Amino acid sequence: MSAVATGKRGSLWQGLSDWANRHRKWVLAAPAIIFVIALMVVPLLYTLVLSFTDAQGSIQRAFDFVWFENYISILGDTARFWPAVWRTVIFTAVAVTLEMTIGMAVALLLRRPFMGRGLVRVVMLLPLVATPVAVAMMWLLIFEPTVGFANQVLGWLGLPAQGWISDPSTALPTLMLVDVWQWTPMVILILLAGLVGLPEEQQEAARIDGASTWQRFWHVTLPMLKTTVIAALLLRSIDAMKTFDLLYVTKGTGGGSSHEVETLNIYAYALSFDYNEYGMAAALVLIYFLIIVGVLVVLNMRRKENRR
Amino acid sequence: MTTRSLESRGFVGLRAVLLIVFGLICLAPIVWMVLASFKTNIDIYDPSSTFSFTPTLQNYSAVFAQADFLQFFINSLIIGVGSTGLALLIGVPAAFSMQRFGMAKSSGLVLLSRVIPHVTLLVPWYFIFASLQMVGGYSSLVISHMFISVPLIVWVMIGVFEGVPEELEEAARVDGLTHIGAFRRIVIPLVVPGIATSAILSFIFSWNNFVFALVLSGNSTRTLPVAIFNFIGYASIDWGALMAACVSITAPMIVMALLGQKYVVAGMTAGAVKG
Secondary structure (H helix, E strand, O other): OOHHHHHOHHHHHHHHHHHHHOOHHHHHHHHHHHHHHHHHHHHHOOOOHHHHEEOOOOOOOOEEOOOOHHHHHHHHHOOOOHHHHHHHHHHHHHHHHHHHHHHHHHHOOOOOOOOOOHHHHOOOOOHHOOOOHHHHHHHHHHHOOOOHHHHHHHOOOOOOOOOHHHHOOOOOHHHHHHHHHHHHHHHHHHHHHHHHEEEOOOHHHHHHOOOOOOHHHHHHHHHHHHHHHHHHHHHHHHHHHHHHHHHHHHHHHHHHOOOOOOOHHHHHHHHHHHOHHHHHHHHHHHHHHHHHHHHHHHHHHHHHHHHH | OHHHHHHOHHHHHHHHHHHHHHHHHHHHHHHHHHHOOOOOOHOOOOHHHOOOOOOOOOOHHHHHHHHHHHHHHHHHHHHHHHHHHHHHHHHHHHHHHHHHHHOOOHHHHHHHHOOOOHHHHHHHHHOOOOOOOOOHHHHHHHHHHHHHHHHHHHHHHHHHHHOHHHHHHHHHOOOOHHHHHHHHHHHHOOHHHHHHHHHHHHHHHHHHOOOOHHHHHOOOOOOOOHHHHHHOOOOOOOHHHHHHHHHHHHHHHHHHHOHHHHHHHHHHHHHOOOO
């Protein structure tokens, strides 16, 4: 039917169609690949060039090549850079650890059907799909020192009020909790999807052999679920290292008055768009990107090891 | 069957308590936000009216009375629909090709764009778009949001195409269809649920995105998250109106999650399980 139709449309069309079909691998994939090259590879090369220059203020302004000076001054910067690295690491480590632990516990509780399971599964989607900027604003009000709900609850319990996000010493831990609130459901969804695919026989066998619930989890369920656990860990770690909306909306540029929540992402944004230190910012974002790729490679290797 | 009978009563009770606590923790902040959006600022500042207050719509009318807010709503919609549609157009065929031909390097490159911190690209984008006079227009925002959608769609659709047997295309070839014809007429209709999953997820991520519009939007193309962020630029915060704006931006996402729960879950977990 269609062959007849295309045949009638003349040899040019026919030739084009033949060509497209012969090269279909690239004809189908090329637009997306070209898109990614144009939006990622080209800008990365541009950033690489910028990172060797002293470009600042306006990109139109002439700049000189300073080669590795930007990298050297960033790696030697103990005032902003290293604290930002440390905050990124601690934010990611604490938030993701909590997300994985709580996520695993809830996923195990939700594993078998029971009345109300559907409801829990719907409710936990809400933090996931809610707009992060709105979520940040919502928690800003909840943690507001004078009128917020958090201090109200502490008051009912007879505990002293806290500064939460506004207090430099508690801002980062508080925002970790917000991250846990928003993203634990993601971990639950992934782990649940993994749990559903697990065969029941080993569970039964272990049960008959008299293994306790904890032993069954640790020696039977967890090893079989390892690939999924690492996938969830990978996804969450990378996204947690890139947290921006929550931190920027609640604490503003520079991560607060004493940079208390300034992670690498927040610092890079400030260098780029507040200080317009383009050369320095370029070097910083490349270092930041390499750190993320490093985490990706290490976790991905573990994942592939486990698949075998 | 046997597993359920083996579960002790204590476990069932404990599970119920733990899950109720978990559900409440998920829900309570959102409920609090919704309640605050219906309160006057006086009620927000009064602890005794946490749950008992006279609801008012004044925050919503204040938010929507600003002509801009509707404009920002429309902007978010245009950019979300535009970027999702275009990303599907290039992402779905690419995913098909990558799945069928096992293009490891190309798919790796596309998936790297899922991983790269967006701040790495913002300065070059800003200058490239500025030199093309695209900053402040819809085009730069649609393109930047496509940068989130394309890897997402490729990621979801590679998994979907794995489930479509190649024999179907061979049968279509025998019937006289070309390779691309078989893809269009036989394969695509089979993966409509997968496309729905990618589309919903892509729209949610576009709607929720903040940083691209923060850098690239102009006064008339501002999206909702940036508009809400600008609310707190002033000395004192109008919490009631702010919460009303936050509820307005989140509500469409929650409705989508409720109606398309199956798709949202499928999209969020895509690829993670099979690997």
